[in-house]
Amino acid sequence: MSVTDYTNLGFTTIRVQLDGAIAVVTLARTKQRNTFVQPLAEDLIKAYDILDRDDRVRVVVLTAEPDAPAFCAGADLNGGWERILTEEAENEGEHAHRDSGGQVTMAIFRCRKITIVAVNGHAVGVGFTGLQLPCDIRFAWAGAKLAFPFVRRGIAPEACSSYLLPRLIGHSRAMALFITGATVTPDSPLLDGLYYAILSKREDVFPAALALAKDLAENTSGTAIAVTKALVWRGFDNIEEQHIVDSRAIRILARSPDAEEGAVAFKQRRAPKFADKLSRLSPWMPWWREINVKHRKSRL
Amino acid sequence: MSVTDYTNLGFTTIRVQLDGAIAVVTLARTKQRNTFVQPLAEDLIKAYDILDRDDRVRVVVLTAEPDAPAFCAGADLNGGWERILTEEAENEGEHAHRDSGGQVTMAIFRCRKITIVAVNGHAVGVGFTGLQLPCDIRFAWAGAKLAFPFVRRGIAPEACSSYLLPRLIGHSRAMALFITGATVTPDSPLLDGLYYAILSKREDVFPAALALAKDLAENTSGTAIAVTKALVWRGFDNIEEQHIVDSRAIRILARSPDAEEGAVAFKQRRAPKFADKLSRLSPWMPWWREINVKHRKSRL
Amino acid sequence: MSVTDYTNLGFTTIRVQLDGAIAVVTLARTKQRNTFVQPLAEDLIKAYDILDRDDRVRVVVLTAEPDAPAFCAGADLNGGWERILTEEAENEGEHAHRDSGGQVTMAIFRCRKITIVAVNGHAVGVGFTGLQLPCDIRFAWAGAKLAFPFVRRGIAPEACSSYLLPRLIGHSRAMALFITGATVTPDSPLLDGLYYAILSKREDVFPAALALAKDLAENTSGTAIAVTKALVWRGFDNIEEQHIVDSRAIRILARSPDAEEGAVAFKQRRAPKFADKLSRLSPWMPWWREINVKHRKSRL
Structure with missing residues (x-):
């Protein structure tokens, strides 16, 4: 296997920097408030898929620029929902749709390395569900506004969040967050247990995550x-x-x-x-049955 | 479909009032401390089944009179356990019994509207398991005594609470509550995460629940x-x-x-x-397999 | 059935004392910091299997001497991992191995009596996973150091802890503890909900557990x-x-x-x-399918 050069993989919406055993993935749509668009989904899926298999990588830290207007402002709704709907589903039927937020969630979830997220800004929708929930460990800025407005926009929580959030913090808190379509900060009692550490200064979030990453990569x-x-x-x-x-x-x-x-x-x-x-590692893994999520086209 | 008049459905143990998109279900056995009897179970099952399908209804708030001696004092044990045992089980065998508390739990659980409970008084047994756990969001009075005395009376937690409570707040807290047969108040660490809001004044509980109901019904x-x-x-x-x-x-x-x-x-x-x-809504729902809970009689 | 005399069962690593309906199991390898060795596993499995079926016993309290250097210092690694590997797995293959920590976990987990653990000292590895997680109720000394160093030693959490801990306190906290290989005290936010009571004085832990045991045995x-x-x-x-x-x-x-x-x-x-x-009790239990965990030898 040739050595991967992460600066040369054609990413346009993220930056991936490898320093020793730690890969830092930085959302690079700062001017667009890191809104979640299809190229960002594709870059993240590609990055985590490679990081998963690169033996040099031990820990992946996902973050945004600390002075970005948002960690991730969610899907861009200015054009309505059209841009989240795939052509395949239009041709084949609703059952053929595959949510791009969920595809990112699964790429992070399936990454066998330690996955940390440093939430150093506001997060909306998929910026919470897709970018935070699948990680092993979450750091957050105390001032970050976290919004789950799905039911206030006419849709349901996506990105496998209805699978992950109830398991992460229990059905009672998860249901309250989803049903109220709340906007909260990381210290909300409704999020109790979700964040490993909450930092009062925004610029301290990434360094704290990086310090843990270094400890874990080494030890x-x-x-x-x-x-x-x-x-x-x-x-x-x-x-x-x-x-x-x-x-x-x-x-x-x-x-x-x-x-x-x-x-x-x-x-x-x-x-x-x-x-x-x-x-x-032994070919004994995976021991579990993994459901095929690909839609098989039924029409020529 | 004719328009349902909730004042005309023959309820004797509850009052159902529809105001805009919000239905308020009030337990109306105040003098009997709202003990859980068969007519109450039947009224609640009927009410939630209709509210589930009435397109006018967006939110259901369950509560008691704020000056009632109890939100719900549980099953009335003065006559022993006989009244909770169904005739069908006597004739057919123990496997034919269906717990009326669980039937109420399932009626609320299956209601596709937002279900809120405003616990503005003490709650015992099924007043906790059947009337609170299946709701999406729980408000409580800080002074409410909540008792789960099942194992101290010789029976086990009912009303599907052994399914719901561990999922809502985790197995550790749920097991401690069940095993100790505890009496606690809503701010007990053992209940952490179960209540959306705890109000210090009893008369503030229902208004707080109603305010959230209005927000959610509108938005x-x-x-x-x-x-x-x-x-x-x-x-x-x-x-x-x-x-x-x-x-x-x-x-x-x-x-x-x-x-x-x-x-x-x-x-x-x-x-x-x-x-x-x-x-x-699309006939695609339900996508899950729903087990038939009816007992099929085996004897003529 | 003859009456069991717990002083006469040949235990060498634990003491079992029956006082009324309460059995106290005391780890008796105090000088060895109660490290987890094969004879200790065998004694615990035997003890909980008998206590499960002894009708006199209502509550089992597991503890250590309050002046022991540790509640349980985990596996003794001075000889490497060899001593945790069974001969059967050497002959038959990796699939034949059965973790002795998990066997203890299951013996406690399957005990149908109330199981309480009084953690009156430091606990490492299996001293946390195998001796604490399967119990119904956990008491701890506030000063106890609790260490889960699995990933810092090159192995994974054992003793069915990857089954129990996420269910007990949620996947978010469980994953953070496992991934960081943390050493914490019982009041760590990462353990929130796991302990029923945390006592500031070490010598108060067992008496507090015993007081609850007496209440529950009687009532x-x-x-x-x-x-x-x-x-x-x-x-x-x-x-x-x-x-x-x-x-x-x-x-x-x-x-x-x-x-x-x-x-x-x-x-x-x-x-x-x-x-x-x-x-x-009715032969109706168990109603569940219980997977056979025994390895069936494939070679003569």
């Missing part, structure tokens, strides 16, 4: 992280099957170079130097 | 709300299937009159005037 | 508790099936001696005297 095992994420999100609905699958995970990892290094470093009371590669 | 789309509720409670157990179903929901709604109005109102920076009717 | 019904636990953890993924199963549970319990006593005691305004035995 955690990439294979262990990938398995952990899968166990949490792709586990079973009963404890017995989870026992069978986590036993196998433990057995595979305990025989891996990273676990050996982890035990030796622990014994020597020093920081570990993990060197295993995710691309080497 | 949200009824079709969007119905789809949102279904996505949250009738979604899939994996993100891919949720993506397929929420994509279709977005596509259907984005082509609807309410979404068009939502986008135009947004562009014109004015409040929307949603006029779509829930009865017009 | 709750053992059959009602067993059914409640099953409804919460072995319920269905849709409200209709839960209605069918909790209706049957209510019907069975309402006809039981404990419910009769519960109603009479309520009417007479006195504390109940529950006398029913769990061993008498």
Whole structure:
């Protein structure tokens, strides 16, 4: 495999910078308040798909310019809803539509690296559902306005948020947020538990996220992280099957170079130097059934 | 369809008043502390079933008289458990029993309108499980005593509460409440996240609920709300299937009159005037399999 | 059945003391910081399996000596990971491994009595996942250091914790704890909702747990508790099936001696005297499918 040069992938709506094991993805439609348009969706899907498979990358931090008017102002509704509707659905029927917000959500959700989002500005709609919910860890600016106005615009929460938000913070809070179409700040009791840290100064949000990213890139095992994420999100609905699958995970990892290094470093009371590669991980993953989300065209 | 007159439906244990798009259901067994008896169950099931299908209704607020001795004092145990046991189960066997508390829970749960409960008094047993948990949004009086004494009376939590409470606030808090058979007030850490707002004055609870009801009746789309509720409670157990179903929901709604109005109102920076009717919503719903809960008699 | 003498069961790593209806299980590897070794796993599995079926026992409290250097310092890594790997997996393949932490988790999880843990010291790894998460109610010392360093050692969270923790406190907090491999104290916002009570003095933790145990042993019904636990953890993924199963549970319990006593005691305004035995409970339980977790040897 040739080495990926992230400055050379043709991104027009984001910047991707790799520094050591940390990739920073910066939304680059600052003048347009980082509104969510099709090219942005495509760039994000492409970026997370590559970052997922680039062995150099351990942590991905998504953020916006700290002086942008918004982290992401959501879909641009000035032209109505037409731009979110795909041609395929027009030709094939409503069942053929695939929401671009959800495609971004899934690209982040499926990324086996540590995914962090540094919400250093206001976020509306998909700027909350698609860019924040699928990440492992969320940092936010205390002054960020977070708006979920779906039902106040005549549509429903998208981007798989009706799957993620109830699981992340419980159905009670999730339903209250969705039904009221609320605008809140990160310290709202309705969001309790969603943010890992809330920073009072906007310019402190990204550095705080980056500091955690550096700690985790240096001191955690990439294979262990990938398995952990899968166990949490792709586990079973009963404890017995989870026992069978986590036993196998433990057995595979305990025989891996990273676990050996982890035990030796622990014994020597020093920081570990993990060197295993995710691309080497057992073909046993994925153990789950993954539903095909592609629409198969029915007309010539 | 003729226009429903809620004062003329023969309710004896509740009052239903329709004011614009808001229906207020008031428990009317004040002298009996609103204990839960079979006629009350039947009135509530009938009311929510009709309110669900009455296109005029956008929000249903359930409450009690603010000077009632209790919001709902639970089942009346003075005659033992006999009155909660149905004749059908006596004849057919234990598997034929259907809990009336659960039937009320399901009637509220299945109502596709916004369901709010204003708990302006003490609540015991089914007054918590059946009347509060299935609602979308809960307001409570800070002084309300909430009691779940099931295991202290020799029975188990009913009314589908073992389904709803763990999902609403997590298994840890739900299990602690059920196992201890606790009596708490709404600000208990064990209930954290369950109530949308807790009011210190009893007489402020219903007005606060009504104010939110008015905002939501005016500024949200009824079709969007119905789809949102279904996505949250009738979604899939994996993100891919949720993506397929929420994509279709977005596509259907984005082509609807309410979404068009939502986008135009947004562009014109004015409040929307949603006029779509829930009865017009795509026959695509329900997309889920709904288990038949009726017992089929096996004896002549 | 002969009466079990818990002092005579050959336990070497725990002490089990039965006082009335309350069994106290004390970790007895104090000098070894209660590290988790195979004999400890075997003793705990054996103890909870018997306590589950001993009709005298209503509540099980798990704790450590209050002056122990740790509640449980996790797996002993000084010899690397070898000691957690079973011979069977070496011979049969990675799929044959069964994690001993998970076996303890399941023994506690399956115990139909009230399970309380009094965390009166530091806890690492399986001392958190295996000994705390499967319990119904958790008490903790405010000064206890709780560490989940899995990903910092090259392995993944074990002992079914990827099943339990997201359900107990939500996926957002659970993922943050697992991914960061954090060390926190019980009052961490990341653990919000997990502990029933947090005590500032270490020596107060066990007495507080014991006081609740006494209340619950005296004033709750053992059959009602067993059914409640099953409804919460072995319920269905849709409200209709839960209605069918909790209706049957209510019907069975309402006809039981404990419910009769519960109603009479309520009417007479006195504390109940529950006398029913769990061993008498309807063979209708378990209603759920329980996956076989045993590995079937494929080689002679």
